[in-house]
Amino acid sequence: MSETHDIVVVGGGNAGLCAAITAAETGARVLLLEGAPKPYRGGNSRHTRNFRCMHEGPLSVLEDSYGEDEYFNDLLKVTAGKTDENLARLVIRSSQECLRWMERQGVHFQPSLSGTLSLGRTNAFFLGGGKALVNAYYRTAQRLGVEVKYDAHVKHLALDGDQVSKLEYISGSERRQISPKAIIVAAGGFQSNFDWLVRAWGPAAENFLIRGTPYNTGVVLKDLLDQGAVPVGDPTQCHAVAIDGRAPKFDGGIVTRLDCVIYSVVVNKHAKRFYDEGEDVWPKRYAIWGRLVAAQPDQVAYSIIDARSLDLFMPSVFPPIKADTIEELAGKLNLPEQELRATIDAFNASCGSVEKFHPTELDGLTTSGLTPAKTNWARPIVTPPFYGYSLRPGVTFTYLGLKVDENAQTTTQAGLIKNLWAAGETMAGSILGQGYLAGFGMTIGTVFGRIAGREAAAYVN
Amino acid sequence: MSTDAVKEARRQVEVCNACRYCEGYCSVFPAISRQRSFSDGDVVQLANLCHNCRGCYYACQYTEPHEFAINVPKVLAEVQQASWQEHAVPQRFAGAFHRSGVAIAFAVVIGFALIFWALKALGENAGGEGFYALLSHTAMVAIFAPAFLLPLLSIGLSLRTYWRKVGGGRIQISDITAAVGSAARMKNLSGGHEEGCNFEDEDRFSNARRWRHQAVMYGFLLCFASTCSATVLHFVFHMPAPYGPLSLPKILGVPGGILLSIGTLAMAELKLRADRTLSDNRVWGGEMGFIVLLFFVSTSGLVLYLFADAGVLDVLLATHLGAVLALFLLMPYTKMAHGFYRLTALVKDAHDQRS
Numbered sequence: 007m008s009e010t011h012d013i014v015v016v017g018g019g020n021a022g023l024c025a026a027i028t029a030a031e032t033g034a035r036v037l038l039l040e041g042a043p044k045p046y047r048g049g050n051s052r053h054t055r056n057f058r059c060m061h062e063g064p065l066s067v068l069e070d071s072y073g074e075d076e077y078f079n080d081l082l083k084v085t086a087g088k089t090d091e092n093l094a095r096l097v098i099r100s101s102q103e104c105l106r107w108m109e110r111q112g113v114h115f116q117p118s119l120s121g122t123l124s125l126g127r128t129n130a131f132f133l134g135g136g137k138a139l140v141n142a143y144y145r146t147a148q149r150l151g152v153e154v155k156y157d158a159h160v161k162h163l164a165l166d167g168d169q170v171s172k173l174e175y176i177s178g179s180e181r182r183q184i185s186p187k188a189i190i191v192a193a194g195g196f197q198s199n200f201d202w203l204v205r206a207w208g209p210a211a212e213n214f215l216i217r218g219t220p221y222n223t224g225v226v227l228k229d230l231l232d233q234g235a236v237p238v239g240d241p242t243q244c245h246a247v248a249i250d251g252r253a254p255k256f257d258g259g260i261v262t263r264l265d266c267v268i269y270s271v272v273v274n275k276h277a278k279r280f281y282d283e284g285e286d287v288w289p290k291r292y293a294i295w296g297r298l299v300a301a302q303p304d305q306v307a308y309s310i311i312d313a314r315s316l317d318l319f320m321p322s323v324f325p326p327i328k329a330d331t332i333e334e335l336a337g338k339l340n341l342p343e344q345e346l347r348a349t350i351d352a353f354n355a356s357c358g359s360v361e362k363f364h365p366t367e368l369d370g371l372t373t374s375g376l377t378p379a380k381t382n383w384a385r386p387i388v389t390p391p392f393y394g395y396s397l398r399p400g401v402t403f404t405y406l407g408l409k410v411d412e413n414a415q416t417t418t419q420a421g422l423i424k425n426l427w428a429a430g431e432t433m434a435g436s437i438l439g440q441g442y443l444a445g446f447g448m449t450i451g452t453v454f455g456r457i458a459g460r461e462a463a464a465y466v467n
Numbered sequence: 468m469s470t471d472a473v474k475e476a477r478r479q480v481e482v483c484n485a486c487r488y489c490e491g492y493c494s495v496f497p498a499i500s501r502q503r504s505f506s507d508g509d510v511v512q513l514a515n516l517c518h519n520c521r522g523c524y525y526a527c528q529y530t531e532p533h534e535f536a537i538n539v540p541k542v543l544a545e546v547q548q549a550s551w552q553e554h555a556v557p558q559r560f561a562g563a564f565h566r567s568g569v570a571i572a573f574a575v576v577i578g579f580a581l582i583f584w585a586l587k588a589l590g591e592n593a594g595g596e597g598f599y600a601l602l603s604h605t606a607m608v609a610i611f612a613p614a615f616l617l618p619l620l621s622i623g624l625s626l627r628t629y630w631r632k633v634g635g636g637r638i639q640i641s642d643i644t645a646a647v648g649s650a651a652r653m654k655n656l657s658g659g660h661e662e663g664c665n666f667e668d669e670d671r672f673s674n675a676r677r678w679r680h681q682a683v684m685y686g687f688l689l690c691f692a693s694t695c696s697a698t699v700l701h702f703v704f705h706m707p708a709p710y711g712p713l714s715l716p717k718i719l720g721v722p723g724g725i726l727l728s729i730g731t732l733a734m735a736e737l738k739l740r741a742d743r744t745l746s747d748n749r750v751w752g753g754e755m756g757f758i759v760l761l762f763f764v765s766t767s768g769l770v771l772y773l774f775a776d777a778g779v780l781d782v783l784l785a786t787h788l789g790a791v792l793a794l795f796l797l798m799p800y801t802k803m804a805h806g807f808y809r810l811t812a813l814v815k816d817a818h819d820q821r822s
Binding site: 045052053055090114116117119121122133134135136138139141142145146252254257258260261262317320321322323325 | 484533
């Protein structure tokens with residue numbers, strides 16, 4: 007069995023699948039080891055929804071154009087320069103041809119979803135979402151002869167000088183050792199490993215929720231870093247957003263996001279405000295709230311709106327807690343009544359005229375004499391019923407990964423590792439060193455998955 | 468009827484409304500996105516829009532074992548079924564035939580018996596040609612006109628209460644043409660990308676169900692058109708049956724019968740392969756019984772045409788007419804009802820899209 011495969015792909019999400027398909031197309035014999043059982047296959051890709059794609063003119067579902075420089079500038083804005091320009095531009099330029107390639111592998115696209123119009127020009131949405139994409143890739147991979155093993159946990163890659171000599175994995179109750187000619191690691195980050203998160207972030211991380219797969223435990227990443235693979239990305243950071251506090255510990259995905267913050271007053275468990283809720287339009291501020299909530303006691307916060315704001319944002323999976331008075335709401339949210347009343351009263355008293363309230367633009371409605379101020383959408387919370395949502399940090403991904411070159415090849419201080427490539431979240435820290443750009447993770451995974459598959463196949467053939 | 472199924476469906480579509488990844492598959496998801504909260508009527512309308520293509524199920528990241536346990540095709544099928552039974556007139560017959568293929572078979576046997584009895588009782592002095600030598604045209608009309616029109620009236624009454632339930636308003640011609648256009652192409656079984664649905668082989672897209680359904684639907688409509696043309700020939704042009712092979716009833720009816728026979732057989736085969744946990748499994752038997760009944764009606768009609776001279780005309784005629792009688796009478800209480808509800812739901816959807 008161990009002799010029958012040329013290439014082993016570790017991880018069956020978007021990047022691993024793109025690598026496996028690309029390698030199998032050349033005739034290479036590929037084994038894909040997916041850590042999850044079949045219903046949960048696909049890593050975080052199963053929760054994604056789109057692909058950020060450069061295009062010089064209308065392309066598939068994408069209108070108008072989105073050029074390399076505009077794309078790169080968007081990346082610079084979110085990363086504040088923490089990116090490798092060569093690799094980033096390689097991803098951006100390659101994204102254009104990827105879209106048609108994806109369609110040929112069975113991926114279907116759909117026009118921008120309702121409520122996401124701002125992404126219609128830049129991001130191609132998967133019809134059915136990321137799981138549908140993953141399903142299509144598994145079908146294609148299996149048609150090309152890729153052998154897929156689910157529930158297969160890779161424990162160790164033995165790095166022997168400048169190459170990996172052995173790979174150990176557990177499948178069911180069996181521990182297996184194989185020596186493929188080439189290995190591609192596409193096993194994501196470590197965000198589902200709470201011990202590691204706590205070491206990186208501190209004890210507060212215990213209260214974080216993980217938005218995606220519970221299978222990204224970083225075992226292979228740690229194994230390789232321990233053996234001298236060169237890391238990339240800030241080892242202490244993760245991308246976290248504020249999500250519904252009632253979300254499951256893992257795998258809550260898209261439906262747990264809450265877009266109500268900008269129309270609300272956000273308080274901590276002591277019913278005190280701690281940040282300007284109206285700083286900017288939500289997509290731009292979305293990402294900072296994970297951190298803000300993480301810094302509050304018990305890593306929890308509460309977003310409170312009144313009846314007038316209920317229909318201004320996308321619905322989320324759980325109905326809000328509803329009450330006819332602020333005091334009753336405080337009781338239901340387990341907040342101190344007097345303090346919440348005082349906070350809301352102080353906020354209401356600091357609001358001016360609401361005539362120019364505009365839910366989708368920075369309307370300049372600001373509080374006066376309040377600390378911290380709310381600088382837009384400052385409208386009193388006065389119309390019952392009142393609604394409250396609890397907020398917790400929801401971790402999307404971690405930044406620490408393996409450093410790769412433009413061929414997706416990994417490296418030690420001594421030089422390139424001859425037969426080890428990396429793709430996807432495992433190496434994305436090279437390009438996305440900070441922040442987040444919608445649909446860019448899938449682009450990195452697709453481009454580098456294909457590169458890794460191509461290079462590994464060239465090596466073994 | 469805020470039943471458990473409706474409540475569960477509401478819970479699920481609220482999850483869908485927070486996700487929206489499936490918007491491109493069919494009409495159900497855009498209809499969800501248009502609303503923020505869902506009344507019982509809204510849920511029933513969504514259920515009747517659902518064609519059970521299952522694209523959303525395989526795309527869903529929240530299906531079991533995930534704790535959100537989303538299974539939209541199943542829960543909407545259950546609500547849809549409950550809505551047909553709730554709106555059926557009279558209520559007495561509502562459940563049995565939907566659930567049970569055996570009940571349908573029993574009704575067919577009664578149909579045979581009635582026709583045999585009619586042949587015996589009324590056939591003596593029939594005096595016509597062909598079939599009419601066995602059972603006069605007048606007798607046939609006396610049996611089949613009410614057997615057709617009364618169930619149609621029942622369905623009309625059901626649709627009226629359905630329309631009220633789902634909050635349907637004033638419609639335009641364009642709503643009807645949009646609905647008919649959608650049904651004519653089975654647009655909601657296209658998967659949004661014309662590669663079809665996920666019915667018989669997990670997440671593989673295929674147009675098998677779409678084409679087979681089309682064969683059944685157009686086969687049935689051709690047969691129905693054949694009957695109508697014969698009625699017109701008889702009453703308007705005073706041209707009674709039997710009709711020659713190049714007459715309108717035959718030109719419509721023979722290909723229609725063949726399409727319907729092949730289509731129903733193919734549908735039954737597909738249904739055997741499909742995953743039953745993604746539909747309302749309680750009515751599997753009734754649905755299968757209905758497909759078999761349609762197959763029997765069309766095939767017995769063809770046999771009657773081909774072997775009319777074989778000396779067993781009375782048996783063949785009684786068998787065919789008995790099955791047709793059962794099909795007509797059970798129209799409001801079997802899967803046959805879905806066509807009427809579906810078209811109504813599509814009209815409502817076109818209306819909602821416009822407003």
